[in-house]
Amino acid sequence: xxxxxxxxxxxxxxxxxxxxxxxxxxxxxxxxxxxxxxxxxxxxxxxxxxxxxxxxxxxxxxxxxxxxxxxxxxxxxxxxxxxxxxxxxxxxxxxxxxxxxxxxxxxxxxxxxxxxxxxxxxxxxxxxxxxxxxxxxxxxxxxxxxxxxxxxxxxxxxxxxxxxxxxxxxxxxxxxxxxxxxxxxxxxxxxxxxxxxxxxxxxxxxxxxxxxxxxxxxxxxxxxxxxxxxxxxxxxxxxxxxxxxxxxxxxxxxxxxxxxxxxxxxxxxxxxxxxxxxxxxxxxxxxxxxxxxxxxxxxxxxxxxxxxxxxxxxxxxxxxxxxxxxxxxxxxxxxxxxxxxxxxxxxxxxxxxxxxxxxxxxxxxxxxxxxxxxxxxxxxxxxxxxxxxxxxxxxxxxxxxxxxxxxxxxxxxxxxxxxxxxxxxxxxxxxxxxxxxxxxxxxxxxxxxxxxxxxxxxxxxxxxxxxxxxxxxxxxxxxxxxxxxxxxxxxxxxxxxxxxxxxxxxxxxxxxxxxxxxxxxxxxxxxxxxxxxxxxxxxxxxxxxxxxxxxxxxxxxxxxxxxxxxxxxxxxxxxxxxxxxxxxxxxxxxxxxxxxxxxxxxxxxxxxxxxxxxxxxxxxxxxxxxxxxxxxxxxxxxxxxxxxxxxxxxxxxxxxxxxxxxxxxxxxxxxxxxxxxxxxxxxxxxxxxxxxxxxxxxxxxxxxxxxxxxxxxxxxxxxxxxxxxxxxxxxxxxxxxxxxxxxxxxxxxxxxxxxxxxxxxxxxxxxxxxxxxxxxxxxxxxxxxxxxxx
Amino acid sequence: xxxxxxxxxxxxxxxxxxxxxxxxxxxxxxxxxxxxxxxxxxxxxxxxxxxxxxxxxxxxxxxxxxxxxxxxxxxxxxxxxxxxxxxxxxxxxxxxxxxxxxxxxxxxxxxxxxxxxxxxxxxxxxxxxxxxxxxxxxxxxxxxxxxxxxxxxxxxxxxxxxxxxxxxxx
Numbered sequence: 012x013x014x015x016x017x018x019x020x021x022x023x024x025x026x027x028x029x030x031x032x033x034x035x036x037x038x039x040x041x042x043x044x045x046x047x048x049x050x051x052x053x054x055x056x057x058x059x060x061x062x063x064x065x066x067x068x069x070x071x072x073x074x075x076x077x078x079x080x081x082x083x084x085x086x087x088x089x090x091x092x093x094x095x096x097x098x099x100x101x102x103x104x105x106x107x108x109x110x111x112x113x114x115x116x117x118x119x120x121x122x123x124x125x126x127x128x129x130x131x132x133x134x135x136x137x138x139x140x141x142x143x144x145x146x147x148x149x150x151x152x153x154x155x156x157x158x159x160x161x162x163x164x165x166x167x168x169x170x171x172x173x174x175x176x177x178x179x180x181x182x183x184x185x186x187x188x189x190x191x192x193x194x195x196x197x198x199x200x201x202x203x204x205x206x207x208x209x210x211x212x213x214x215x216x217x218x219x220x221x222x223x224x225x226x227x228x229x230x231x232x233x234x235x236x237x238x239x240x241x242x243x244x245x246x247x248x249x250x251x252x253x254x255x256x257x258x259x260x261x262x263x264x265x266x267x268x269x270x271x272x273x274x275x276x277x278x279x280x281x282x283x284x285x286x287x288x289x290x291x292x293x294x295x296x297x298x299x300x301x302x303x304x305x306x307x308x309x310x311x312x313x314x315x316x317x318x319x320x321x322x323x324x325x326x327x328x329x330x331x332x333x334x335x336x337x338x339x340x341x342x343x344x345x346x347x348x349x350x351x352x353x354x355x356x357x358x359x360x361x362x363x364x365x366x367x368x369x370x371x372x373x374x375x376x377x378x379x380x381x382x383x384x385x386x387x388x389x390x391x392x393x394x395x396x397x398x399x400x401x402x403x404x405x406x407x408x409x410x411x412x413x414x415x416x417x418x419x420x421x422x423x424x425x426x427x428x429x430x431x432x433x434x435x436x437x438x439x440x441x442x443x444x445x446x447x448x449x450x451x452x453x454x455x456x457x458x459x460x461x462x463x464x465x466x467x468x469x470x471x472x473x474x475x476x477x478x479x480x481x482x483x484x485x486x487x488x489x490x491x492x493x494x495x496x497x498x499x500x501x502x503x504x505x506x507x508x509x510x511x512x513x514x515x516x517x518x519x520x521x522x523x524x525x526x527x528x529x530x531x532x533x534x535x536x537x538x539x540x541x542x543x544x545x546x547x548x549x550x551x552x553x554x555x556x557x558x559x560x561x562x563x564x565x566x567x568x569x570x571x572x573x574x575x576x577x578x579x580x581x582x583x584x585x586x587x588x589x590x591x592x593x594x595x596x597x598x599x600x601x602x603x604x605x606x607x608x609x610x611x612x613x614x615x616x617x618x619x620x621x622x623x624x625x626x627x628x629x630x631x632x633x634x635x636x637x638x639x640x641x642x643x644x645x646x647x648x649x650x651x652x653x654x655x656x657x658x659x660x661x662x663x664x665x666x667x668x669x670x671x672x673x674x675x676x677x678x679x680x681x682x683x684x685x686x687x688x689x690x691x692x693x694x695x696x697x698x699x700x701x702x703x704x705x706x707x708x709x710x711x712x713x714x715x716x717x718x719x720x721x722x723x724x725x726x727x728x729x730x731x732x733x734x735x736x737x738x739x740x741x742x743x744x745x746x747x748x749x750x751x752x753x754x755x756x757x758x759x760x761x762x763x764x765x766x767x768x769x770x771x772x773x774x775x776x777x778x779x780x781x782x783x784x785x786x787x788x789x790x791x792x793x794x795x796x797x798x799x800x801x
Numbered sequence: 802x803x804x805x806x807x808x809x810x811x812x813x814x815x816x817x818x819x820x821x822x823x824x825x826x827x828x829x830x831x832x833x834x835x836x837x838x839x840x841x842x843x844x845x846x847x848x849x850x851x852x853x854x855x856x857x858x859x860x861x862x863x864x865x866x867x868x869x870x871x872x873x874x875x876x877x878x879x880x881x882x883x884x885x886x887x888x889x890x891x892x893x894x895x896x897x898x899x900x901x902x903x904x905x906x907x908x909x910x911x912x913x914x915x916x917x918x919x920x921x922x923x924x925x926x927x928x929x930x931x932x933x934x935x936x937x938x939x940x941x942x943x944x945x946x947x948x949x950x951x952x953x954x955x956x957x958x959x960x961x962x963x964x965x966x967x968x969x970x971x
């Protein structure tokens with residue numbers, strides 16, 4: 012019997028809960044966020060924004076602003092259009108998709124309320140705001156398009172007349188046979204779902220400093236973004252600056268969640284303003300600006316139905332999703348990816364083969380909607396899982412029973428979903444069984460029945476999910492977007508035997524630098540404290556995808572692993588030369604070259620480094636030691652590494668007030684090989700709470716005139732500590748065999764299913780009253796309406 | 802409105818005296834004039850808690866206070882509490898429990914925890930959650946923060962009991 016686990020091996024870091032070395036700096040108040048940066052001769056910009064959702068710009072009078080104290084420049088859309096080429100947020104693989112060209116600031120009309128129109132640059136932000144108040148813009152109001160049905164009616168005002176209609180994209184999926192299945196089904200359930208707009212609300216708003224140095228034609232941008240390479244490419248191409256002279260630095264970032272990877276008009280304008288002035292220009296969105304200019308998320312109306320046979324076997328799904336994205340599609344990732352994932356992820360955990368879906372992506376006069384944490388997943392999950400619960404109710408089956416009868420068996424992989432997604436290996440049944448045990452489900456049900464008799468109404472909801480992680484080039488690259496799916500790493504051994512790893516995946520606080528350090532430490536054979544991981548600077552790190560779509564651990568981690576093995580081979584090669592030993596008989600452990608068979612230490616890595624760097628004269632002739640390596644890894648094999656899991660939600664509903672007290676959430680998740688359990692669990696918890704925010708609180712409320720009516724943190728509700736439950740997490744580990752590391756992503760799993768489990772739990776609590784709800788967020792007013800009280 | 806007024810105060814143990822615009826908030830003054838960038842602004846309306854600092858022993862929103870109102874006050878920011886090791890145990894506990902991700906809300910969280918744990922006794926988890934409700938965090942989901950504060954409360958209580966016993970024994 013060997014009682015040792017894999018963690019007992021030397022240099023075993025993968026799978027170990029270790030805290031983040033870089034977190035201590037943040038705890039000491041020594042974070043360096045773009046918001047904090049001050050550069051010599053730096054100026055500040057304030058924007059004059061449109062008060063109208065749709066209007067023609069008749070005239071702009073900025074003379075008074077130009078004469079205000081401290082003002083260095085007032086720039087309009089025309090001024091910036093001379094420097095910056097337009098961009099269009101489409102991708103080729105969304106056939107027929109269209110979107111109008113965009114510029115940093117508009118030249119003839121505004122298309123949403125809050126759109127930046129005029130830039131005022133001054134010595135301080137306060138002076139810029141003072142001057143901005145004096146800018147007079149005459150607008151000619153145009154009819155406002157906000158409603159998704161009105162927008163698609165013949166004769167409706169068209170926001171971009173050159174496109175012919177307000178339809179950005181129309182997609183259809185049809186496996187065939189759906190009408191026949193529904194015609195012969197024993198039971199059919201159907202529902203119309205509404206998912207409100209919500210937004211990221213990063214604690215640090217968007218922040219950017221552009222610094223153009225005309226003497227070197229060099230643009231340096233300090234940018235709070237998760238994707239610096241993407242922005243290097245964009246600034247280079249649209250401002251005509253060679254890529255080698257564009258540097259994007261992403262330092263500490265105060266939250267991102269997908270929001271900080273889109274092109275924003277104000278940010279693009281800042282680059283142009285810096286070029287015009289030859290000085291650094293800083294823009295930090297204030298909170299109201301964040302609400303009216305950060306991407307919003309979701310905004311779907313889904314009509315869906317599900318057919319089932321007399322034995323409770325799900326046979327088919329039929330779905331229609333209409334989603335509204337603002338006046339254009341976001342750049343460079345497009346606003347169709349959200350809807351595309353909604354209608355392709357529907358029913359993904361289940362065995363049924365007949366599926367039909369219609370997706371319409373609609374323009375309207377609101378701020379842009381685009382990718383935010385768990386893109387599309389919460390919608391597909393909530394619709395599917397609610398329908399499954401409705402089938403359970405209709406066929407008098409328990410919610411666990413209906414799922415275990417319909418989920419894809421754990422031994423049925425590999426397989427393909429009706430929408431074409433390829434699943435390598437998932438573990439729905441193992442996760443479901445584990446969740447049932449963790450929840451102590453039978454006891455909860457007994458307690459629920461008992462409490463109901465006392466007028467206490469608790470609800471239990473579960474939701475299974477799959478999550479798209481580790482995307483290959485099929486995600487963006489094939490559509491023509493210059494967004495990389497590969498990553499690159501440079502690993503160097505310093506003269507004292509320390510290790511530096513410069514890698515293209517970026518740190519957002521999720522722990523990228525920590526896990527990359529763990530992987531390099533384990534596979535190179537050194538103590539992780541001797542490894543420094545460097546991210547977020549296009550000047551020093553290789554080009555790569557950075558952080559999006561849960562790819563950092565799976566793709567970035569594999570990049571680091573392969574790079575470490577390559578460097579290790581180089582080290583052993585030179586060590587072999589020094590020790591007069593065959594390199595395959597050597598290994599590295601705790602920073603020592605050891606005899607692989609006996610584990611006997613031979614020479615310290617630092618000594619190898621000393622000889623290589625300072626006494627190459629003592630090496631055998633012809634030896635050219637390579638103690639730095641550059642390595643890239645592009646995912647191959649499956650187009651995506653799907654993960655899966657199941658969540659459970661337990662809550663108490665006050666049927667008099669409509670208030671919900673969330674008692675507990677459970678998550679069982681399978682993200683493949685876990686590199687750092689501490690960090691994985693906190694990704695899940697944070698993701699769950701964002702999902703609960705969408706379920707109960709968060710909604711960007713608009714009036715009929717396209718005005719956002721709750722653009723402050725006092726009016727827009729985000730989850731607070733007192734409202735959130737403790738969240739218990741369990742794991743099943745099914746590593747992907749596409750990589751040596753075996754890791755998949757985990758950052759979006761919590762968000763993917765939390766709102767679905769909550770939706771099912773609220774409906775479960777309401778069941779005795781005959782009410783039901785199919786709208787998120789489930790506000791007290793909506794719950795009371797569902798209960799028939801108002 | 803923008804003519805500077807001379808203001809003196811004590812910040813992190815040092816006497817500070819300089820001209821500030823009357824409209825400058827304490828948060829902007831600390832961040833921009835004194836370069837104490839550990840204090841953050843998230844909402845600038847007293848909701849999110851990222852800007853909390855200690856003013857004359859009380860934890861207040863520095864975004865809701867003008868710098869000129871702080872004249873004569875004694876102010877401590879996360880930098881000051883760190884340097885005099887007043888929150889070292891909280892910082893260690895946050896680190897070990899991974900009770901932060903992006904770290905932007907964290908100085909404010911530490912301020913609230915510092916204030917809460919200056920009260921006697923061990924707060925319950927509900928009391929900790931209640932105390933944190935003026936601090937928004939978008940990354941962690943709060944549980945790790947509650948855990949970290951709870952751990953420190955227990956450790957401090959245990960240390961204080963041990964000290965009492967030691968004193969009684971001596």
